[in-house]
Amino acid sequence: MESIEKLLEKPSIFKDRRVLSPHFIPSELPYREEHIKKILRNLAVVLRGEKPRNIFIYGKTGTGKTSTIKHIIRRLEEFKQTKGMENIKMFYLNSRMMYNSRYRILTKVMKSYYPELEKSGFGLTYVYEKLVEFLEEGNHLVLTIDEIDVVKDLDDLVYTITRVNDEVEKGSLSVVGISNKLSFKQNLDPRSRSSLFEEELVFPPYNASQLKKILMQRVEQGFVKGVVSEGAISLIAAITAQENGDARYALKLLLKAGEEGEEEGRVEEKHVKKAIESVEHDLAEEAIKTLPINQQILLYSIAKMTLANKKMTTLTNDGNYFFSGDVYKYYTKVCKELEKKPKSSRWYREYINELENLGLISSIFTGKGIRGHTRLIKLGISPEGVIKSIEKRLKRE
Ligand SMILES: Nc1ncnc2c1ncn2[C@@H]1O[C@H](COP(=O)(O)OP(=O)(O)OP(=O)(O)O)[C@@H](O)[C@H]1O
Ligand SMILES: [Mg+2]
Structure with a gap:
């Protein structure tokens, strides 16, 4: 065994671990220069006291949306500080962190400018009045709402933002919306859609x-x-x-x-x-971790089948796909062994859909099989990991 001294002497291969953390924002974002330029060009008009157009940024997870906007905010903050432009306000919030409604978002923002609002219990009307007052003082607010798709009453929020801009003589409020989903767009009122999506930017993978x-x-x-x-x-x-x-x-x-x-x-x-x-x-x-026990047993059964299949030397050119019916049969068998009551086949189909949504399995429908139209199921992750993890849980039960 190595002595502690020896261990400490050993130089680490890491020079600066912080830059590997998910929260680190690099000063250069390769392949996002064009996006940065576009967004900056749009937002920079605020420095002349004009209202920027609302922007919507869409891109799959990990395409640099959050990092890009934080990088931009940092640069604008630096710039306005050197110029002493105190009336330009950049505010970033992530809706997933509790700010998932018009009221919560507006309160969160206004609290940071009017600390007296920290005392809870102010209604929407009051918060709105504060916002009007704030803008009338000549403040230009650029509000970034990250993961905006989780905002429950987005139509109302967009409506309020449009209305306040109409109402005030001075100042303005613009929104940068960010999301890795697009489906929510369909549910928006056409008017709020065109307002929120004045400028649209896509971040490709x-x-x-x-x-x-x-x-x-x-x-x-x-x-x-x-x-x-x-x-x-x-x-x-x-x-x-x-x-x-x-x-x-x-x-x-x-x-x-x-x-x-x-x-x-x-x-x-x-x-x-x-x-x-x-x-x-x-x-x-x-x-x-988040699955109900019956669903864990189902996943466990599929993992067991996959592992058994791996060991078999027979012809299996299906890439570990199993007939849905076989999976259900095996699942009921595992339930019996564990002395659990298996779910009905209707529930089973529901479970399969959910597991697929979570990316834990994948499935295809085939019309060509020997058994006619049928579903084929395949594990989406390593069977060893699943078995280890679920066995640990079942033992604890
Ligand atoms: N162009 C880039 N250069 C350097 N690092 C990048 C770049 N794009 C993304 N990253 C890094 O990848 C990670 C994920 O980026 P980011 O959080 O910005 O993604 P996102 O698009 O906001 O994803 P999500 O939709 O899941 O929120 C971060 O650690 C970020 O620093
Ligand atoms: Mg993000």
Whole structure:
């Protein structure tokens, strides 16, 4: 065993771990320069005392939306500080963090300018009056609402924003809305839609070479020179691009791979492979944790079938797809072994749909099978991880 002294002597392969954290905002955002320019050009008119157009930013998860807007806010803040433009206000909030209604959003914003509102119990009308007063003082507010799709009464919010701009003589309120979903747009009133989407920007997912550059930037800042092999970076980039181009996932893999390789003093492809397993396992754990017990047993059954199938030497060219009926049969068997009452087949179909929505399984419908029109089910994550995680839970029961 290594002595503690020895351990401490060993130089870490990390130079600055902070830059690998998901909260770190890099000063350069490669492949977002054009987006930044567009947004800045639109928002910068506020510095002349004009109202910027509302912007809506859409892009899949991990495409740099939040980082980009925070980067922009930082730059505008710096600029206005040097010019002493106190009446320009940049406010960022994430709706998922409790601010999921018009009232909560407006109160949150106004509280930061009128501390007396901290005492709770003010109604919407009062908060609205404060907003009018605030703008009438000549303030121009740019409000960023991240994950705006979770706002329950978005039509009302957009209506209020439009109305307040009409009502005030001085000042203005503009919105930057951000979301990784688009479905909510359909449910919006056409009027609020056109108001919220005055400017629209799409952030595309990153491809492998883009991810490589993003990773290289972090490797340079976060690791000691030369400890991370190019092969490791390429592998992370390739795997991530193949999955969904989510830079957050790539950075998670990089950090994990760094931890895996720390002991050996370098990060290579084998450490990336270990990191993938461990990250996948964490993600599965997260998802499984929230499932009701019967659904866990169902997932467990599919994992068991997948594992058994792997070991079989018979012809299985279906990539581990199972007939839905077979899965149900196996599930009821597992329930009996565990002395649990299996759910009816109607519930079973519902469960399968939910598991698919969570990405834990995937399924296809086929009309060509020997049994006619049928559903084929396949596990979406590693069976070993699922079995380990659920067995642990079942034992605790
Ligand atoms: N162009 C880029 N250059 C460097 N790092 C980036 C870039 N784009 C994204 N990242 C990094 O990837 C991670 C995810 O980015 P971010 O949080 O901005 O994504 P998002 O689009 O807001 O995702 P979500 O929809 O899930 O909220 C962050 O750690 C961020 O620093
Ligand atoms: Mg985000």
